[in-house]
């Protein structure tokens with residue numbers, strides 16, 4: 370799957386969904402809070418991948434009101450909504466694809482939720498390597514996202530999307546837990562753990578540089 374095509378599909382989809390997005394994600398607010406709950410107490414510099422309208426940042430700024438957050442997202446409409454939030458002015462906003470934007474270095478934490486299940490294993494590895502390189506030594510990567518239950522299910526999902534790709538408004542290809550761990554390890558992460566969250570098809574992945 371071409372990564373630029375994939376990114377543009379996501380951009381168009383989330384731009385189009387903007388008016389209903391926050392409401393449709395109300396049921397995911399607990400999964401978003403997992404990120405804040407698992408950040409180290411002294412976290413300061415945070416990179417949020419696929420920050421969208423900033424829903425996960427609501428909790429984050431309640432607990433870490435001095436955090437310096439950079440938000441990367443390809444949908445300008447989602448980011449406009451983020452800018453309208455009370456913390457909108459203090460977040461550094463970068464509109465672009467994960468594959469094109471250069472991530473700064475020395476982050477204490479990189480966080481992401483509901484945003485990285487659109488990429489195949491090899492493309493996701495590219496993102497995880499960039500995340501690894503952007504963290505300080507000992508920094509934490511927290512990703513709370515959709516998974517599938519087996520490698521077979523993962524493959525079926527890919528075939529399903531490939532079979533009719535041009536007619537699909539949105540590309541969801543979550544990986545199995547086994548593959549998630551495999552590429553986190555390959556990117557260099559250690560102390561990788563996986564926890565259940567309140568959505569059955571979601572997991573919280575924690576990984577340390």
Ligand SMILES: C[S@@+](CC[C@H](N)C(=O)[O-])C[C@H]1O[C@@H](n2cnc3c(N)ncnc32)[C@H](O)[C@@H]1O
Nearest residue numbers: 376379383419420421424442443444466467484
């Ligand atoms: C389901 S939303 C999640 C937003 C937010 N993290 C939340 O949990 O409410 C997924 C976000 O990922 C962004 N996204 C998808 N593919 C992207 C890419 N290739 N580069 C940057 N952002 C991307 C979308 O624009 C969208 O805002």
